[in-house]
Structures are given as C-alpha cells and as structure tokens.
Amino acid sequence: xxxxxxxxxxxxxxxxxxxxxxxxxxxxxxxxxxxxxxxxxxxxxxxxxxxxxxxxxxxxxxxxxxxxxxxxxxxxxxxxxxxxxxxxxxxxxxxxxxxxxxxxxxxxxxxxxxxxxxxxxxxxxxxxxxxxxxxxxxxxxxxxxxxxxxxxxxxxxxxxxxxxxxxxxxxxxxxxxxxxxxxxxxxxxxxxxxxxxxxxxxxxxxxxxxxxxxxxxxxxxxxxxxxxxxxxxxxxxxxxxxxxxxxxxxxxxxxxxxxxxxxxxxxxxxxxxxxxxxxxxxxxxxxxxxxxxxxxxxxxxxxxxxxxxxxxxxxxxxxxxxxxxxxxxxxxxxxxxxxxxxxxxxxxxxxxxxxxxxxxxxxxxxxxxxxxxxxxxxxxxxxxxxxxxxxxxxxxxxxxxxxxxxxxxxxxxxxxxxxxxxxxxxxxxxxxxxxxxxxxxxxxxxxxxxxxxxxxxxxxxxxxxxxxxxxxxxxxxxxxxxxxxxxxxxxxxxxxxxxxxxxxxxxxxxxxxxxxxxxxxxxxxxxxxxxxxxxxxxxxxxxxxxxxxxxxxxxxxxxxxxxxxxxxxxxxxxxxxxxxxxxxxxxxxxxxxxxxxxxxxxxxxxxxxxxxxxxxxxxxxxxxxxxxxxxxxxxxxxxxxxxxxxxxxxxx
Numbered sequence: 001x002x003x004x005x006x007x008x009x010x011x012x013x014x015x016x017x018x019x020x021x022x023x024x025x026x027x028x029x030x031x032x033x034x035x036x037x038x039x040x041x042x043x044x045x046x047x048x049x050x051x052x053x054x055x056x057x058x059x060x061x062x063x064x065x066x067x068x069x070x071x072x073x074x075x076x077x078x079x080x081x082x083x084x085x086x087x088x089x090x091x092x093x094x095x096x097x098x099x100x101x102x103x104x105x106x107x108x109x110x111x112x113x114x115x116x117x118x119x120x121x122x123x124x125x126x127x128x129x130x131x132x133x134x135x136x137x138x139x140x141x142x143x144x145x146x147x148x149x150x151x152x153x154x155x156x157x158x159x160x161x162x163x164x165x166x167x168x169x170x171x172x173x174x175x176x177x178x179x180x181x182x183x184x185x186x187x188x189x190x191x192x193x194x195x196x197x198x199x200x201x202x203x204x205x206x207x208x209x210x211x212x213x214x215x216x217x218x219x220x221x222x223x224x225x226x227x228x229x230x231x232x233x234x235x236x237x238x239x240x241x242x243x244x245x246x247x248x249x250x251x252x253x254x255x256x257x258x259x260x261x262x263x264x265x266x267x268x269x270x271x272x273x274x275x276x277x278x279x280x281x282x283x284x285x286x287x288x289x290x291x292x293x294x295x296x297x298x299x300x301x302x303x304x305x306x307x308x309x310x311x312x313x314x315x316x317x318x319x320x321x322x323x324x325x326x327x328x329x330x331x332x333x334x335x336x337x338x339x340x341x342x343x344x345x346x347x348x349x350x351x352x353x354x355x356x357x358x359x360x361x362x363x364x365x366x367x368x369x370x371x372x373x374x375x376x377x378x379x380x381x382x383x384x385x386x387x388x389x390x391x392x393x394x395x396x397x398x399x400x401x402x403x404x405x406x407x408x409x410x411x412x413x414x415x416x417x418x419x420x421x422x423x424x425x426x427x428x429x430x431x432x433x434x435x436x437x438x439x440x441x442x443x444x445x446x447x448x449x450x451x452x453x454x455x456x457x458x459x460x461x462x463x464x465x466x467x468x469x470x471x472x473x474x475x476x477x478x479x480x481x482x483x484x485x486x487x488x489x490x491x492x493x494x495x496x497x498x499x500x501x502x503x504x505x506x507x508x509x510x511x512x513x514x515x516x517x518x519x520x521x522x523x524x525x526x527x528x529x530x531x532x533x534x535x536x537x538x539x540x541x542x543x544x545x546x547x548x549x550x551x552x553x554x555x556x557x558x559x560x561x562x563x564x565x566x567x568x569x570x571x572x573x574x575x576x577x578x579x580x581x582x583x584x585x586x587x588x589x590x591x592x593x594x595x596x597x598x599x600x601x602x603x604x605x606x607x608x609x610x611x612x613x614x615x616x617x618x619x620x621x622x623x624x625x626x627x628x629x630x631x632x633x634x635x636x637x638x639x640x641x642x643x644x645x646x647x648x649x650x651x652x
Contacts, residue, residue, distance in 0.1 A: 069110055069129050073144035077388035077570060077628040081399040082140060087131060093397045095175050095252040096199070097428040098484050099266050100349040103165070104256040107216075108132050111157040115145060118152050122184075122217060126156060132253060133175065135246040138391040147247045148236060149223035155249060158213040168257035169205040172216075175251025175423055178392075179222040179229050186215050194470070196222070196230065197421035197442060198477035199251070201264075203284070222247045228467035230474050230499075232419035232442035233384065239574070243384075243618050246392045251423050259345040261288055263310075263338055268352040268484045269516045272323060272372060276315045277352055279306070281336055286311035290340045296352070297333040298322070310338070323372050324353035324486050326413040329434030331486075353431065353486035357518055359532055359552050367552045368650065369518070369607045371436075371489075377650040378436055378608035379643055380414030381407060381624065382557060385422055386617045388570060388627045392420070401429045402629065403614060408433060409636060410624060411643030416523075416556070416610045419443050419495055421478050430487035438490040438520065438610075439482055441475050443498035450497040451526055452537060453545055458526025461501045468501065472509065479513055489517055496524040496537065503528040523556040539578040539612070542598045547605050554608040555601070559594060560622040563587050563633045568626035570618045577622035578612075588635040595642035602649040609646070 070087045072078070090108040094100055113130035114123040134141040136153055147153050161170060174181065178196030182189065185207040193200040208214055224245045225235045235242040267280040281292045288310070295305040296316055306314040322330040331351045338346040355372055362368045368375045383403070387394055394400040400423070407415060414436040421442065430437050445467050451457035463471070475493065482488045491510050494500040500522055507521040507530040521530050524537035527546070534548035535556035542558050562577015563584070569575055581587050591611075598609055616623035624639075625632050 070131050070142045072139045072389065073142050074139050076139055077568065078139070079387065079389055079395060079399060079628050080630065081395040081402075082389040085140070085395055090131065091133065091252050091397060093425060095254065096173075096424050098350050098424065099263065101256050101258075104254050105159070105162065107157070107159060107253040107255060111155045113143065113156075114154040115147055115151055116154060118150055118221060120152070122156075122219075123154055126154065130155070130248075133249045133251050134390050134393050135178070135250045136248045137244055137246060138393065139389045140393070140395060146236065146245065147220075147222065149226040153220040153222075153248050155218040155220070156216070158215050159255070160213055161208060161255070165257040169203060169260055169262070170208060171201050171256055171258055172204045173199065173201045173254050173256065174249065175199050175253070176421075177218070177220060177249050177251075178246050179231075180220065181249075182219040184215075184217040184219070187217075194229075195474045195477055196246075197474065198481050199424070204255075218249065220248045228445040228464065229470060230442035230444040238618060240576070241620060243386060244391055250392045259338075261285055261290055261338065261340065262346045263292075263336060263348050265480070266334070266336060266348070266350045266484060267480075268334070268350070270318075270352065270354045270356070270486070271516075272321060272354050272356045275317060275319050275321060277318055277332075277354065278313050279316055279334070279352070280313045281310055281338075283310040283338065290338055290345070293337045293339065295335045297335070299333075303332065318354055321354040324355040324431075324434075325371060326408075326434040326436060329432060330354070331431060350484075351431070352484065355486050357489040357516075359518065362650075365549075366605050367548070367550065367607070369552050369554075375650045377602060377647045378414040378554075379611075379647050380412040380416060380436070381410075381611050382418050382613040383407070383415045384418050384613060384615070384617045385420045385426075386615075386627075388618075393423075397425060399629075400426050401433075404429050404433050404435055406625065406629075406632075407614060408435060409640070410634075411640035411647075413647060414438065414608070414610075415614075416440065416492075418613075419498075421481065424481065427482060427485040427487060431485055435487055437482075437485070437488045438492055439478070439488050440492040440495055440523070441471075441478065443495055444471070445499040445501075448497040448500050448526070450524075452496070452524055454525075455527050455546055455548075456529070458497055458500075460503055460526070461497075461499060463499075463501045471499075471501075471506075475506075475510070476513065479510070483514055490520050490533070491517055492520045492523050492535075494522040497522070497526045500526055504530045507531045518552075520554070520556070541594050542601050542606075542609065544601045544604055544606060552607045553605045554610075555598070555606050556608075556610050557612050558598075558609065559591075559611040560613070561587050561590050561594075562622045564621045565626055565631055565633065568616070568628055568631055569621070570616070570627055574619045575621045576619060584633055584635060587633055588638050591634055591639055592642045595646055598646055599649055602646065607650070 110129045111132050112126040114126040131142050136143050180194045182192050185204045188207045233243045234245045238244050265282045269278045279294050293307045296303045304317050306316045308314045324330050334350040336348050358370045416438040419440045419442045448461045449459050493506050510519050518532040520533040523535040534551050534553045537557040539560050560578030562580040564575045615625045616627040
C-alpha cells in the first residue's frame, strides 16, 4: 500500500476499490499526540469522497497549526531554502547513511524551550516553542536568543512509540548537541554527553512507559568562548572572523527500534595495494559471540563477503577494484547482518570505497601528495559551513548538497572543512559527489603566540589536565564519525596555533588512531617537524616562504578577495575582506591572477592549495558566493578554467 509522509504524521493513501481501509495517524509534533483510525467503506461513493475531504482538511489544519506556532525570528538574511521552508518537514532524511536502518521516527519539529540560570531544576513553565534542530541563536529556531555561560537551555517534548515496535528495544539518537547535554526520559536522568560536534545514543527501553506519551527533556550548558571546549569560530561577541554562538540541539534527533543485541558502528578502511577493505563491525556487547556477515556489492552484483564475530576486523577481498576519485566517485554498497544461533537479529545498510591517500617523491625529488598512487594536486575552498538562517545547520538537505555541487562546478576537487564538523549527510554527499575533504578539529582554549614564518617557532599552549582530556575525547569522536567516509583524506588537529598544545604528541596520537590518512599537524603554524604536511598561510596572494624537503608542502590558506553586495549583507557596515573590489569582473580578474601565480609555486613544491572562501560569513565578504547563496561573485567559467589549469599541473 503506498504511503505518504508528512512531518509528524504518517498516513496511508485511500484506495477506494478496496472494501475497507484503515488509516492510522500517529502525531508527535510538539505536545500533539493522537491516534486516529478512519474506516472507509466503498458502499457509498459520496461518503468516501466526504471522508477523503475531511482527512485532507484535517491534514491541512494540522500543518497550519504547526506553522502558526512557528515563524523565523529576526530580520537577517535568508537563503532560498529558508524562504520556502516547511516547518512540518524538518530535515526528514535518515541522518546516518553509513549505518542505516529502515524503521525509525524523526523527532525534529516543535519542542518547548526555556532559558534559566545554571543549576536550577526543570522549569515548571517553559518560555515557548523552538524548532529542532536549529540552535536557539538562529533565525530558523524561531527564538534567536543568546545563552551565556551562567545559563542553561532546556528542551521538552513528548513522543509516542509506534505499536509496531512492541517487543523491541528503543534507541534515542542525537546527531549533535552543543555542548554538554543531560538527557531525561519520563523524569529519569539517563545520561550525559559532552562534545558539540558528534552523535550519541541512549538505550531508553527501560525508561519507557508501557504505552501513551513519553516525556523527553534535554538540559544544555555551553560556555562557548568562556571555557576550554572546542568551539571553532563561535563567540558570544561576534566580530571579524568570529561568528554568532551556537547552543543546543543542532542536528537531527530520532528514535529507532533495535534488537537487544544490535550493531552500533561500522568502520571500513580500504587498502587498494592489497586489494582488500578492512571492515570492523561493533555491537552493544562485543563479548557476545554472535556472527557478523558483511556483503559487498557493485550495483546488484555481490563482489565478496566475509563472516566473523563483532569487534574483529574482517579483510574483505576486492579484486580489480573500481577506484574512488573526484573524477569517478565509485561507492560499493554494504549489507551487514548480525545473527544469533543462525537467526538474523539485526541488519543495516552501509557503503565503502576503494581509494588511497599517500605521499611520494616526484621525478624532481619533491614530496607530493598522491591519490590512488598517482600525483594529484588538491585544490579547494576554505569552507566554514555557516548559514545566515540556521547558523551551524543548513535549512534543508538540498541546501547542504548545494554548496558541495557548486564547489565542484567552480572546478575544485577538495574542501577544507574549517574548524567545524558537519552532519553525517554532508560527508555522505562528498562521498557520492566526489569531493576530497580536509577535516579540521574545531579550535578551543586559545591565546597562543602565533609565529607562522618560523620553522619550530611559536609556543605550545599549556592546557589544564581537564582541557587536554576533553580535546582527545572530542577529537577521537570526530575521527570516529568521519573515519569510514572515503572523501575524508586529511586530519588537521590545529589551525594557526589556536589552542595548539603538545603538537608532536597530538600528531602521533592522530596517526596511530588512523594510519590510513595523512595528518596536517598545524595548518598555518606553529610549525613542527611531525606529521606528513607543512602548511603555509598567506594573504592575499600565494607565497612560498618555507619549504620542507621531507614532507609535503601546501598552501593551506590564501585569497580572501572581498566584494560587498548590497542586499546580501549580514551587517550594513563592518564588512571586510583581505582585499576589496567593486564588482564581479574585478574579483574574477584578481582570482585568475592569483591562480596563475600559484602555478609557479606548484612547480616549486606546493602539492595543494586552499582558497578563502566558499561563501561570505556574517561580516566576512570574501566568499565566492554571498552568505545567502543568492549571488555568485565570480565568473564561473573563468574561475573553473583557472582552477582546472592549476590542478593539471600535477596530473599524470
């Protein structure tokens, strides 16, 4: 029977040729819970039409009711996706493509919220409605209020577990919450997660009532730039390169049914030299010796398979592999099952790819980055990942994909994800579209001395024991989130000395955790002789003022050509770029000239370059696009041609 999904409800389309049809509606938006069963008989056609009309009117009224409780806050810029935004369908896509289950329930939508002094009990009365998963400071949240380090942000909603899940365990999943989240189910405190960029889950089965509405409360504390935690470019006082703070739930929340013993993670690492992919499947109890089976597919054709116990690495053969690259982003589908005494008890869908990132000397003895054992110049923009309407959160999945596709349209093959981590679907889109990714660790605990033009200069910050422990905890979770995405090829622990500490130790720890990728220890310095890469920053034009004969040398940031376009500005004043021009033609000419200069440095030793930046962000107007993505500020054809010419410098 065909079905149509509407946020917060699921209804089965009426088929009048059948004698009877039952329509079940389960609504879980905000405080609305209902179950409606409509019996339709085709004995009298006009009654059927009336019933269908009533159903349609109910759905419309329900949607209008949700819309009436929410509207964007403030008068700042909006993207086109926000302008046609449907609050009844908030990011409805399954949020975890590398471990996907068919049955799930999206908990995005209207929740209650309250802002209270830190340390207080759950409020008796909440302040109003907030649209999850948009940060409370964002327009799309419908709130747009600041939360400081002396306050906590409270969320509350109810939900109903589908009756079809009876007898199964229920997991509550959060894509990301900034920064510390305490979670309560039916007034029972069930756990805490600390870290603003990574997913976490709880088994809530034992805390659910036998039936009826279930109460969910989340308490958030986030000190932003007043504490040591990783926060990227967030600040309580936005200006210059520092942007509006992000607090609270900013990625999808969902529940799903699972078996008592179930799959929790899938890690896949390709090895094209040995024609295998190493797959490690973990469960909620790896001591249980139930059997894991992994099947690898090229389209409908099964390539290979392997069996083992959970937590153990399987070497799955992939002979004559079709290699993944930006030019040919080939993905192999994976079906993974868990069996107990020969009976399948869990199954998930995933994918992987065969590709390799490495370094080697070229014919002139210069260390080069290689993709799939061939010299390959990586060229892309510095991507901040901010949105004028959703801040950290793109208004729709279509918007999330747009920036990636447009980057590829510009002729780039790489993105440096700058001191931010994206939802899992962003990395999925990079995998699918063929976009290399450098993943930064979001900065925190800053105030180092930065000496970018000295090799071995600058200080490592003295962090507290608590700050150091938290860094490793969050960096490890970020790596775990990204490790199976073939698009992610480089780890960047530090940027421009921001919070940089124990550089050699952090680099070695990162390399040990994932030997399959390169580590860029400190983009822009302070430079240490460790890792795989020496990364220089220079504005506005390219310059090679240091060179490492033992490691790969890259230009990790340059550019910043500014163009302020009236009608597309976050602030009327206070807008800036490293250099300022008056129109698209001048910006394009300068960009092309920089690209030509870059070519000479490629010959001398640069193996990659990063241009600042994809879009304008708040007061920064040095993007290739405006902040609202409504205007492209360069001649696309000329920029694409220039970029492709640079990339071809190392092509074989």
